[in-house]
Amino acid sequence: MSRVAYVNGIYVPHDQAVVPMDDRGYHFADGVYEVFSYNVNHVFVDAGPHFERLRASLAALNIPFSLSNHSLLIIMHELMRRNRCQEGFLYLQITRGIAAREHTVAHTLEPFMTLFIRPHVFKKDPPLLSVFTQPDIRWKRNDIKSIALLGNIMAKYGSFEQGGDEAWLINKDGFITEGSSTNAWIVDQHGVIRTHPGTRDILNGIVRQRLLKMVASLGFALEERAFTLDDALKAQEAFLTSSTKGVYPIVSINDHPVGKGGMGPITQSLQQAYWFFQHSLLQDDGKE
Ligand code: PMP
Numbered sequence: 001m002s003r004v005a006y007v008n009g010i011y012v013p014h015d016q017a018v019v020p021m022d023d024r025g026y027h028f029a030d031g032v033y034e035v036f037s038y039n040v041n042h043v044f045v046d047a048g049p050h051f052e053r054l055r056a057s058l059a060a061l062n063i064p065f066s067l068s069n070h071s072l073l074i075i076m077h078e079l080m081r082r083n084r085c086q087e088g089f090l091y092l093q094i095t096r097g098i099a100a101r102e103h104t105v106a107h108t109l110e111p112f113m114t115l116f117i118r119p120h121v122f123k124k125d126p127p128l129l130s131v132f133t134q135p136d137i138r139w140k141r142n143d144i145k146s147i148a149l150l151g152n153i154m155a156k157y158g159s160f161e162q163g164g165d166e167a168w169l170i171n172k173d174g175f176i177t178e179g180s181s182t183n184a185w186i187v188d189q190h191g192v193i194r195t196h197p198g199t200r201d202i203l204n205g206i207v208r209q210r211l212l213k214m215v216a217s218l219g220f221a222l223e224e225r226a227f228t229l230d231d232a233l234k235a236q237e238a239f240l241t242s243s244t245k246g247v248y249p250i251v252s253i254n255d256h257p258v259g260k261g262g263m264g265p266i267t268q269s270l271q272q273a274y275w276f277f278q279h280s281l282l283q284d285d286g287k288e
Contacts, residue, residue, distance in 0.1 A: 003117065004083050005017035005116040005117075006075060006115040006116070007019070007114050008112050011082060017114070019114065022101065023097075025095035028103070029149075030061070031094055031095030032054065032058055032144065032145050032146055032147065033091060033093040033094070034051075034053065034054045034145060035090070035091050035092075035243050035244060036089065036092070036243065037088070037120075037122070037243045037244065038087060038090060039122075039279050039281055040087050040279065041282055043284055044284050045243070045278050046209075047069075048069075049206045051069045056144075058094065060143075061144065061146075063095075063096050064111065069287065070287050072092070072286075073284055073286055073287060076092070076115065079115055079117055080117065085119035086121070087120065088117055088118050089120055089243070090115060090118075091115065091116050091117075092115045093114050093115075094111050094112070094113045095112045095147070098112055122246065122275070122278065126246070127165075127248065129165040129250050129251065130164050130250065130251065130253075130255075131164050131165065131167065131168045131238075132159040132162045132253075132254055133168045133169070133229055133253070133254055134159060134168070134169055135169070136169035136172075137151050137155075138151035138152065138169070139151070140200060140201075142178075142200060142201055142202055143199070143203060143204060155167035155169055155180045156180040156181070166179045166240060166250075170229060174228050175226035175227065176196065176227055177196050177202050178201075178203065179242075182240035182245065183195060183205040183207070183208040183241045183242065184196065184238075185238065185239050185241065186231065186232050186235035186236075186238045187235060187236045187238070187264060188227065188231055189231075189234045189236060191221060191236065191266075193215055193222045194222075194224075194225055194231070195224060197224040197225065205241055205242060207241040207243055207246065207274065210274065211241055214270060214277070215270065218270075218273065220266060233256055237249070237266055238251075238267075239267045241274075246274050247271040247274045248271070249262075249264065249267045
């Protein structure tokens with residue numbers, strides 16, 4: 001089955017999809033993106049909050065964008081249909097547009113939008129992950145879902161080279177902000193679920209936001225308060241969240257086992273709660 005991509009209005013075979021040389025995404029990483037997961041019912045999970053974050057990112061960068069959520073969903077469903085895969089991810093990228101390489105351009109430039117799909121089967125049983133910490137050398141607006149991800153990629157390589165699955169980023173004050181492409185959580189030594197607050201220092205994950213609601217409804221103790229490496233090493237449990245993973249348990253940090261070294265009970269209930277939520281959705285919530 002050949003994959004299909006969408007390049008600014010045209011559906012093309014994925015391996016023939018190209019972006020113009022003067023796309024500002026290529027010259028300056030001047031653009032934003034979103035990653036949606038979709039389930040076997042062909043529903044984009046939490047599409048509404050994804051669109052909200054997309055528009056906040058576009059607004060922060062002053063990129064004018066006139067397509068409605070409804071129009072976006074029509075394109076997304078058409079791409080899903082053409083790719084004929086049961087479930088997976090959809091990547092949507094919008095750059096400021098095409099222009100000769102100058103740092104500033106007219107605000108009237110037409111944005112350039114590309115979409116592609118990656119098939120993926122979401123397994124009910126998650127893998128057990130290990131993380132290594134890395135310095136958080138990124139910029140000061142990590143709340144914007146920018147396509148500029150070099151700081152994240154350098155951190156992920158730093159962890160991969162030690163055999164880790166993900167990097168946890170430590171800022172100059174000694175707090176863990178988030179993972180290189182995921183949000184970071186612990187169940188601390190008092191049994192309280194902790195994650196960094198949704199400030200400009202992290203990307204406020206859509207799964208993070210969904211999980212905060214689930215934690216409240218399941219009655220677990222929760223604090224949106226940053227934690228240190230020391231807190232993490234003393235934690236009973238640790239896990240990460242993202243749209244491409246859902247909830248995955250972390251069983252070792254810098255080669256030290258977390259808690260008893262397996263998936264903890266709180267992580268397991270949240271992992272299952274999210275999995276069932278993701279797989280039982282019957283319709284998109286992003287229509288206006
Ligand atoms: N933080 C970063 C840096 C990310 O790249 C991602 C995934 N895009 C997340 C957190 C998780 O966000 P979401 O739950 O919206 O996938």
